[in-house]
Amino acid sequence: MDVIALRREFHRYPELGFREFRTAGRVVEILTSLGYAVQWGFEVMEESTRQDVPADAEIDAAYQEAAGAGVPAHVLEKMRRGLTGVVAVLRGKREGPVLAFRFDMDALPVEESRDADHLPAREEFRSQIAGRMHACAHDGHTAIGLALAHHLAGGDFAGTLKLIFQPAEEGVCGGALSLIEKGVADDVDRMFCLHLMANMQVGEVYASTRYLASAKMIAEFFGTPAHAGGAPQKGNNALLGAASALLAMHALPPYPGQETRVNVGTLTAGTAQNIIPAYALMSLETRAKSREVNDDLVRRVEQIMQGSAQMYGLRYAMRTTGEATTYEADPALVELVQEEAHLAGFKDIHACYDSSVSEDGPFFIRHVQQRGGQGSFISVGTGMEEAHHTTRFDICEEVLPLAVELLRRLAVRILR
Amino acid sequence: MDVIALRREFHRYPELGFREFRTAGRVVEILTSLGYAVQWGFEVMEESTRQDVPADAEIDAAYQEAAGAGVPAHVLEKMRRGLTGVVAVLRGKREGPVLAFRFDMDALPVEESRDADHLPAREEFRSQIAGRMHACAHDGHTAIGLALAHHLAGGDFAGTLKLIFQPAEEGVCGGALSLIEKGVADDVDRMFCLHLMANMQVGEVYASTRYLASAKMIAEFFGTPAHAGGAPQKGNNALLGAASALLAMHALPPYPGQETRVNVGTLTAGTAQNIIPAYALMSLETRAKSREVNDDLVRRVEQIMQGSAQMYGLRYAMRTTGEATTYEADPALVELVQEEAHLAGFKDIHACYDSSVSEDGPFFIRHVQQRGGQGSFISVGTGMEEAHHTTRFDICEEVLPLAVELLRRLAVRILR
Amino acid sequence: MDVIALRREFHRYPELGFREFRTAGRVVEILTSLGYAVQWGFEVMEESTRQDVPADAEIDAAYQEAAGAGVPAHVLEKMRRGLTGVVAVLRGKREGPVLAFRFDMDALPVEESRDADHLPAREEFRSQIAGRMHACAHDGHTAIGLALAHHLAGGDFAGTLKLIFQPAEEGVCGGALSLIEKGVADDVDRMFCLHLMANMQVGEVYASTRYLASAKMIAEFFGTPAHAGGAPQKGNNALLGAASALLAMHALPPYPGQETRVNVGTLTAGTAQNIIPAYALMSLETRAKSREVNDDLVRRVEQIMQGSAQMYGLRYAMRTTGEATTYEADPALVELVQEEAHLAGFKDIHACYDSSVSEDGPFFIRHVQQRGGQGSFISVGTGMEEAHHTTRFDICEEVLPLAVELLRRLAVRILR
């Protein structure tokens, strides 16, 4: 099984969160053919735990797209309503612990570059879907997971191997939580997540990764419309409320050592040029190194919503649409990863990377740790300079077999 | 011809600007049957003069809707691409001046009330189209125009009667200008526009109306996206730029005696919670009593765009999507309207109403005046309290025959 | 008595509100010498009614300045604490009504121009006091009042003449109210105020003047200081609160036809670059044509203070430091002023001027009207272009005898 060919296949057909029907269908197909016990869809995901779920029409469109691409009906049916997770289990020949790896599968609403020096363009595996792109390496993650499944397919180990293919990591809107809530990580003793990282060299690896806690929110202002020429004083201007609020949110003070962030990512307000805007909708996020500080930011964001509503005579509403947590890697695993990374051929090996983004993988690790297990989140360099989520993001593909080898060695070591 | 029945017919099928296919089709049908020389579509409108034209798909959808409702193909074809104006001419039996009346036909994107005490609901002529409504009395204007055509159909007068049915008055985005540019007002000697007004009693009339000059604009900021957690400092935040700009625009100082207004009516910005917004689009308007002051406001709005772009490292663009001008009514016509209003049965007659909204009718009057003619814009009370553009807007229908009689008397007086 | 010479004398020594010791001393001196019954200081002013009173040290400094300039101690003593009003009464030889004129005496904190074409500089009666200037013609008003007193000194009329010389009109902080509260206008039957106006020609006069209602306020935010480097998140930033609030105040919507105004005139906040500002003080004003709309603006300003405090975790306080009201002139007086203006030699005579500034003279007129009397506020053109309150403000002095003649004729007419 050629991990690079697999990555290119997934790269061609990027799918957004809770709509990874085609990708998941292919994952089910391969894992089944390798002899794994595969469950997917409603068997492995709790529907109600998801947040920020796309509209039914969008899910249906993706579903039809996958059906049209040949994903069998019996595979698709279990995933109706966007339950696109897959879990494969292989019991070894001897007793032993349960070891799980998580791989995420979703892509991003980014238009991929057509530049001649962009490898997917030059080598003709560029995204076939306008406005969607694997700009965060999840195509690579999925391919690594399948290649790992291939290497370990014989089951010649002690204990149980569990491979979790997760939808909807982007936006941390419940892809991980809906799998956890269904119980797929309840029996796991050792848990690894992995991410390929731009701005680290090929051969560079961090045995653990700290992520920022984060909250994603929708915040709304409700005012009163009025004719902007005839009676502007009768309006309560929701857009002015949003402008004051978002400036204040971005002006929240930094918390020393906490890498705090606030971003109002979108705003939509108003109906027409000649009407005082009576409605404004913002989507925003906060981040911090600690959950407590992130909670404090959320509290201050709500305080700003209240105050800005008061200033302009508005009502407001706020709700959470996603969240990410923090965890601390187990030192024993960190040491083990470093040792095996050396043997796998990595040259530049570190204990911990402090990321300034957020992930929902830590929910898996925290869950396993709370039940007595251990976990770590590994970061693997891909030797490229273009940032994640940009139109020219790419990976040096030579990292793919290297990452597979590291995970394979970890599995053999732990399941021995 | 029952002006009230006609009004109710139009009320049932409201159509938005540059999409009044069904309404215009019915206007063509009636005027033709009355013996008027009728031209419409590309015959009477200059396509390029329009601003803020709907997308082709929206125009096509309305076109198909009208075709489905039975508007004949030979009528519709001339209106393709949204050229929905109609001009009817009737030459009298003797020589005389050219007298023109303008009526507007477009509706608004407002959902009509279902309240039992809302006449159109009770009498079952409520809008049949979800989310669209004749909430500015243009249904009444169109009905008045057709009833007037009926009364004068014999042509027993001196000179020429010209009835102009205009699309797209709302948003002052070129409905009037595209007709004027095509020359339909070039030969006019006397020009009247008319508007039915809430908050004036039935029997109340103003022989002239002053409107505010206005400009409608689209303003855009272009920044740089960046990951809001990983590299926020690499972004150039278009939404912050828009927030600063719109607060500054609303804070522009009042000009004494000028009834200045600025409204940022809509804002759309950003793509996702975790991305620094790289794009923001605002639609906005300015108003003032004089064109010069309105031009000054537009200049200051652009200065704010420039400055806010500079603050946040953005580029900006601005374009005008609509405009309204001012005019001064000719005293001779004002006096004449007052006299005939008295005879027509109006009880509360005034010389001039200072409106705080904008209209594109003044473009017609200004054009006629610049060529040596005269004009005035008449405001007629409808005895209702609900404001224009609201979900419960309505008119006392008894005003309809009263308005028809006023216009009929004016025609007979001028064309004698 | 040369009204021009008197004006130049007052022009040389401008004094700010509640500190007009030297001016008032001279007024007392002249009026006493003319045989009027003169009262001043605590005899004519209620101390507690004043707002925004200068600090004791500033009042004392002005007091000492006046003492040094030779104002007699017995005159000054009654004015201690800044009670610088003067009221002169002359009973006529016959029974008749009480007629009052109000003249204001205070100057402004403006540095007077030294330009060669600025008359006071060329003719060497420029302000002798750095940073203070009669830039609003009150020097002219005071001179007119004294010249009028001179002309009528014989008392050859029916009824009573009352001349009120008022301090502290600028800032409308209680100069008028403290005289009214003491009762000086209680017996008045006819009341006139007068203002010399730039931007009107010599010979131009308005028999009445409408002013805007206004409120002057102090608004404070109280936050929490914190080290801006070490613990910025522990601060509650009063300056951010003030910035959001003042932008929102300036963005309050215009009220159609009301000439609404909001101005945050000053802001002082913070203690040092490295401390989160814990205090902010704003002084601001609102204006509108009607008292009700002005009250509504004040309510909205307070709503903004509340909301902005809530946004940033601050406390706030607000208090009024000045106010101006509106009045409607009595038509009988307006007609009478127009007639006498014609006889006095004015060429361009109007009924009413709509001013866009505020005055506390209307408090006198409203008070007299509420007790059954009549009043009007006269505006007299001075034929200059430089705006009031600017460094090059001046008047054409030929207007001075013209204004005296108008007031003299009014007195003779009313007191006959």
Next chain:
Amino acid sequence: MDVIALRREFHRYPELGFREFRTAGRVVEILTSLGYAVQWGFEVMEESTRQDVPADAEIDAAYQEAAGAGVPAHVLEKMRRGLTGVVAVLRGKREGPVLAFRFDMDALPVEESRDADHLPAREEFRSQIAGRMHACAHDGHTAIGLALAHHLAGGDFAGTLKLIFQPAEEGVCGGALSLIEKGVADDVDRMFCLHLMANMQVGEVYASTRYLASAKMIAEFFGTPAHAGGAPQKGNNALLGAASALLAMHALPPYPGQETRVNVGTLTAGTAQNIIPAYALMSLETRAKSREVNDDLVRRVEQIMQGSAQMYGLRYAMRTTGEATTYEADPALVELVQEEAHLAGFKDIHACYDSSVSEDGPFFIRHVQQRGGQGSFISVGTGMEEAHHTTRFDICEEVLPLAVELLRRLAVRILR
């Protein structure tokens, strides 16, 4: 020499930056009596290098205060114009390196607490000067320096001891730079600075301290005044400019890992409620871990000034009034401090403290390092909870002899 008694003496008479005449006078007196070669005033400071120097009147007042307190004229005279630095040199009996210690002497504009549980209040050495306080432990630093001088007074060592008593550390406005520019650190081989730290325990010490780079700035907007009622549209509002600018400055994005800070610490704007504010003055600061990022923040602050000026039709000006740099401690010195701290009796010894404030001590160390020497900045815990710069700041005085012993041991070790 009792270091605690000395500290209490300095605590009673706090003096602000470039006005430490009495403190410096006492330092000169003691050091001279101990046999050091002492230079001060213009002998050790370059006048032109200072920034944000107080007004002459303030310097003179402090000068007179010191003269009144008995500081001899010959001592004071060299310090005229606020050159209040003192440098003492003692040559040892043998050849050896030059070792320098820096101590800062200035106090803060804070009113000291009178709480009974505040030691200086209870023990009656509270600040004798209203509104000034040693709220940052510089009284302790100065006392430590003098006690150290006492211990080493015999000169029984190899090399040269140089004790630098620096004015004006607060605000990093050139206290250090003016000494360096004069050359006092040119011959130094080993350089230590020291700060007593709240929120660290007595017995806790950090052998080196990283500070944030910082810039302190004054930023001004120049607009056009106008009457806020009569002609607000003629004004160019500097206060609106400042409000928009400061919100944008506080909304500058965080730089990952850089502990970036922006604070607009003060704002003063406008002249009166009824005048459009024509001038605004802000003092502000930026901070970051690296000089490059701090420079980038300064660039963005200026970009915001430019843009906000453009928005409101203003001019702007910016100038730097202070700056702090970064340095990296020499590992050899860090190790040496740790060893001697252990011997001196410290219990909790660390290599490096990451401070989130700024200091100008790093200028000394960077200067010495650039000439081939070594340096470090030591942080010593004082076991108190009240934050620096607050009204109840204090130190556990038992730390004073402990700190003296550490420095003494370092001197003996290095100068052996």
